[in-house]
Amino acid sequence: MDFDAKRFRDIDPGERVLMGPGPSDVSVRVLRALAAPCIGHLDPSFLSIMDETQDLIRFVFQTANALTIPISGTGSAGMETCFVNLVEPGDEVVVCVNGVFGTRMSDIVNRLGGRLTRVDAEWGRAIDPEAVEKAIRGKSPKILAVVHAETSTGAHTALEDIAGLAREAGALLLVDTVTSLGGMEVAVDRVGIDAVYSGTQKCLSCPPGLAPVSFSAAAVEAMDRRKTPVASWYLDLNMLRNYWGGERKYHHTAPVNMIYALREALRIIAEEGLEARWARHLLNHRAFVAGIEAMGLSMFVPAARQAERLPMLNAVSIPEGVDEKKVRMALLRDFGIEIGTGLGPLAGKIWRVGLMGHSCCPRNVFLFLSALETILKTEGIRVR
Amino acid sequence: MDFDAKRFRDIDPGERVLMGPGPSDVSVRVLRALAAPCIGHLDPSFLSIMDETQDLIRFVFQTANALTIPISGTGSAGMETCFVNLVEPGDEVVVCVNGVFGTRMSDIVNRLGGRLTRVDAEWGRAIDPEAVEKAIRGKSPKILAVVHAETSTGAHTALEDIAGLAREAGALLLVDTVTSLGGMEVAVDRVGIDAVYSGTQKCLSCPPGLAPVSFSAAAVEAMDRRKTPVASWYLDLNMLRNYWGGERKYHHTAPVNMIYALREALRIIAEEGLEARWARHLLNHRAFVAGIEAMGLSMFVPAARQAERLPMLNAVSIPEGVDEKKVRMALLRDFGIEIGTGLGPLAGKIWRVGLMGHSCCPRNVFLFLSALETILKTEGIRVR
Numbered sequence: 001m002d003f004d005a006k007r008f009r010d011i012d013p014g015e016r017v018l019m020g021p022g023p024s025d026v027s028v029r030v031l032r033a034l035a036a037p038c039i040g041h042l043d044p045s046f047l048s049i050m051d052e053t054q055d056l057i058r059f060v061f062q063t064a065n066a067l068t069i070p071i072s073g074t075g076s077a078g079m080e081t082c083f084v085n086l087v088e089p090g091d092e093v094v095v096c097v098n099g100v101f102g103t104r105m106s107d108i109v110n111r112l113g114g115r116l117t118r119v120d121a122e123w124g125r126a127i128d129p130e131a132v133e134k135a136i137r138g139k140s141p142k143i144l145a146v147v148h149a150e151t152s153t154g155a156h157t158a159l160e161d162i163a164g165l166a167r168e169a170g171a172l173l174l175v176d177t178v179t180s181l182g183g184m185e186v187a188v189d190r191v192g193i194d195a196v197y198s199g200t201q202k203c204l205s206c207p208p209g210l211a212p213v214s215f216s217a218a219a220v221e222a223m224d225r226r227k228t229p230v231a232s233w234y235l236d237l238n239m240l241r242n243y244w245g246g247e248r249k250y251h252h253t254a255p256v257n258m259i260y261a262l263r264e265a266l267r268i269i270a271e272e273g274l275e276a277r278w279a280r281h282l283l284n285h286r287a288f289v290a291g292i293e294a295m296g297l298s299m300f301v302p303a304a305r306q307a308e309r310l311p312m313l314n315a316v317s318i319p320e321g322v323d324e325k326k327v328r329m330a331l332l333r334d335f336g337i338e339i340g341t342g343l344g345p346l347a348g349k350i351w352r353v354g355l356m357g358h359s360c361c362p363r364n365v366f367l368f369l370s371a372l373e374t375i376l377k378t379e380g381i382r383v384r
Numbered sequence: 385m386d387f388d389a390k391r392f393r394d395i396d397p398g399e400r401v402l403m404g405p406g407p408s409d410v411s412v413r414v415l416r417a418l419a420a421p422c423i424g425h426l427d428p429s430f431l432s433i434m435d436e437t438q439d440l441i442r443f444v445f446q447t448a449n450a451l452t453i454p455i456s457g458t459g460s461a462g463m464e465t466c467f468v469n470l471v472e473p474g475d476e477v478v479v480c481v482n483g484v485f486g487t488r489m490s491d492i493v494n495r496l497g498g499r500l501t502r503v504d505a506e507w508g509r510a511i512d513p514e515a516v517e518k519a520i521r522g523k524s525p526k527i528l529a530v531v532h533a534e535t536s537t538g539a540h541t542a543l544e545d546i547a548g549l550a551r552e553a554g555a556l557l558l559v560d561t562v563t564s565l566g567g568m569e570v571a572v573d574r575v576g577i578d579a580v581y582s583g584t585q586k587c588l589s590c591p592p593g594l595a596p597v598s599f600s601a602a603a604v605e606a607m608d609r610r611k612t613p614v615a616s617w618y619l620d621l622n623m624l625r626n627y628w629g630g631e632r633k634y635h636h637t638a639p640v641n642m643i644y645a646l647r648e649a650l651r652i653i654a655e656e657g658l659e660a661r662w663a664r665h666l667l668n669h670r671a672f673v674a675g676i677e678a679m680g681l682s683m684f685v686p687a688a689r690q691a692e693r694l695p696m697l698n699a700v701s702i703p704e705g706v707d708e709k710k711v712r713m714a715l716l717r718d719f720g721i722e723i724g725t726g727l728g729p730l731a732g733k734i735w736r737v738g739l740m741g742h743s744c745c746p747r748n749v750f751l752f753l754s755a756l757e758t759i760l761k762t763e764g765i766r767v768r
Contacts, residue, residue, distance in 0.1 A: 003443045003654055005651065005654035005655045008436055008440070008647070008651045008654065010417075011417045011420045011433070011644050011647065011648060012420070013420055013421055013422075013423045013427075013429050013430060013433065013644070014421075014423060014427075014429045015421065016421065016423045016424065016427065018422070018423070018424060020424055022637060023422050023423075023424065023425070023637065023640060025422070026421070026422040026641075031419040031420075031421070031422075031641075032419065033394075033395045034418055034419050034641060035415040035416065035418050035419035036395045036396070036397055036415075037397060037398075037399065037400065037410070037415070038397075038402070038407050038409070038410040038415075038585075038591045038592075039397045039398060039400045039402070039407075039722070040400065040402060040404055040407065040722045041407070041592070043397075043398075043400065043716070043722060044716075045397050045398045046397060049395070049397065052392055056392070059387045072457055072458055072461070072593065073456055073457045073461065073618060074456055074636045074637050074638075074639060075636070075637065076617070076618050076635075076636035076637075077456070077457065077618045077636075079617075080616065080617055080618045084616075104617065107617055108617045110613070111613050111614070111615055111616070111617060112615070199637065201422075201637055207422045207639065207640055207641040207642070208422075208425070208637040208638065208639050208640055209456065209593060209639035209641070209642055229494070229495050230495070231495055231496070231615045231616070232464065232468075232495070232615070232616055233460070233463075233464055233488065233491055233492045233495060234457060234460050234461045234463075234464045250727070251460075252458045252459070252460035252461075253406060253407065253458050253459065253460075253583065253585055253592040254458075254592065255458060255591065255592050255593035255642070256407060256591055256592055257410075257415075257418060257591040257592075257593070257645075258591070258593055258639070258642065260395050260397070261641075263392070263395065264395060267389065267392045270387055270389035270392070271389045332427070332428075338423070338424045338427060343634070
């Protein structure tokens with residue numbers, strides 16, 4: 001068969017400063033762990049690595065949940081895992097929607113035949129607990145789902161009040177922490193979260209490809225009470241539990257090297273300490289905001305609603321008259337900086353600037369601010 | 385929060401010779417590619433890497449299919465992708481079952497509400513086209529599914545006759561090539577396969593975590609004619625096509641580093657050449673069989689049915705009176721060699737010895753044979 005193998009060169013993706021909505025920069029330590037020799041997924045040595053990885057995931061989620069594992073797919077596979085294992089056709093599910101990821105949750109509930117109630121909020125705003133209360137009044141939803149950190153808008157929804165409402169309604173609380181985990185507090189047991197998922201490529205600073213998930217005893221009971229089979233074989237926790245739990249029964253071949261990397265990324269977090277890590281994210285966020293405002297630009301989530309701002313994902317309003325794509329391309333071409341643009345209704349309105357995990361440092365804040373200022377000036381946009 | 389970060393040491397999985405049913409040994413080149421800096425999944429540089437990876441997957445599948453991508457999950461996610469996108473509730477699906485992976489296909493069809501017809505064959509035997517013909521006579525199945533290389537038994541099913549039957553019946557041919565791809569001919573276009581999936585960790589010698597898939601125009605038409613949504617959001621090809629195809633529309637964050645590794649693993653195959661690679665697998669298999677028989681042991685698939693033997697996965701009958709687990713543990717402990725045991729009805733009856741991709745070399749054949757001989761002698765098992 002004719003095929004020119006010589007046209008493919010050694011991998012050389014280029015040097016980037018990852019300040020988009022994820023992936024974030026991956027440290028040399030994590031890349032080195034990723035490249036450790038691959039061994040078998042049932043090797044006793046790998047089983048120990050699995051145990052350690054589970055302990056580390058429990059630590060970062062602040063949970064004692066037995067069923068705490070990395071799903072062999074990206075954050076979206078984590079989302080699907082939570083819903084596909086908990087929702088049966090006809091189940092009542094309330095989903096809070098204030099961005100792309102709440103919308104995605106709704107889409108998944110519909111595919112599974114759940115009876116969906118949406119609590120919609122303005123994109124860029126937190127979910128209002130009062131709106132949730134109204135929506136569930138008189139209902140007994142099986143699940144109440146909310147996005148902790150909306151990656152598409154930079155909005156933070158505090159979980160405590162919503163958790164209380166879920167408890168009162170007898171609903172399982174399902175939370176998306178893809179962007180928050182490792183960058184701000186995610187206290188699964190204290191808040192009372194029953195099903196939670198995250199991704200590796202945001203504040204954990206591991207390459208994309210795995211989705212840490214954790215389930216409370218109540219969530220596991222709900223799975224045990226199912227009357228219909230889980231629609232997905234690949235994500236069926238009844239079987240995954242047997243591989244990650246005591247029996248070690250083969251389900252699918254674990255993504256061995258990615259698990260090495262996740263273990264190392266979590267170990268770095270354990271060394272830094274959770275509180276120190278959250279404080280670092282907050283500090284750099286504040287420096288970032290100060291710099292943006294000093295330039296005469298403004299944050300999309302206004303100062304009056306600071307608590308709704310995510311520290312690790314900064315939505316900056318695009319100034320009037322700016323060709324936003326041109327600016328992003330100049331950042332990438334001239335400085336190797338990646339940032340994100342708005343999605344859906346926010347396309348063209350915001351830039352999304354990530355300060356996540358390894359990418360979250362004063363160096364990047366300063367670099368970004370001066371690079372942006374230079375580009376805007378070149379474009380003839382007046383900045384202070 | 386109290387947590388002892390110091391108890392986690394640098395990753396050190398140990399040194400292994402991977403001769404089980406997968407993963408196989410990963411070359412230094414692939415590990416190095418895996419550890420290249422992570423960049424964004426929408427970065428122009430990454431989009432080129434995606435294009436190249438797709439070209440290389442088309443090459444190894446020997447297909448011109450436009451819809452040819454790596455799914456962000458292991459081989460089993462590839463299996464689920466094929467079925468979840470093609471099967472709607474009530475669709476008639478014929479699945480050939482001669483081992484664990486045909487059984488898994490049946491399980492998935494049932495979860496999706498397909499009307500399943502099983503064509504069962506003895507485990508360790510190929511699927512008999514006559515049995516398939518009988519099963520589909522008078523039926524118009526939408527899909528005929530078969531496992532090319534049954535990893536659980538070492539059985540090879542030739543595809544040509546079964547493909548002819550699928551064509552006559554107007555069925556889409558869906559084939560599992562997880563273990564065969566890269567180790568023996570998988571000629572998607574010539575044979576007329578409509579939906580095919582594989583895994584990265586067998587004869588491609590890339591770490592586990594991705595599933596190359598490819599779909600014919602007829603399969604894509606069948607997807608376009610669907611009346612119900614695809615049950616899985618994560619594996620929905622309607623959306624995945626827009627990311628991997630021209631539009632580059634964000635679906636989920638691609639597992640960037642794993643795609644680097646797959647590209648490099650496929651590039652190595654392109655450099656070696658497909659025919660040379662298949663010949664290497666056959667040659668080492670023959671040397672292996674000669675050695676096994678010279679020791680007085682026997683292959684599970686007898687010599688009279690040589691065409692049903694897989695070159696890359698050798699099922700060896702466990703001699704009478706041998707504690708098979710003890711032997712495997714001694715191979716691992718004393719020589720770092722991993723091999724597999726039988727699954728399901730073949731547990732305790734066979735060892736599964738992989739000679740896949742980078743693991744498939746005379747050095748490993750010789751090492752394994754002499755290590756096994758030594759261990760059996762130590763155990764007091766008479767070998768020639």
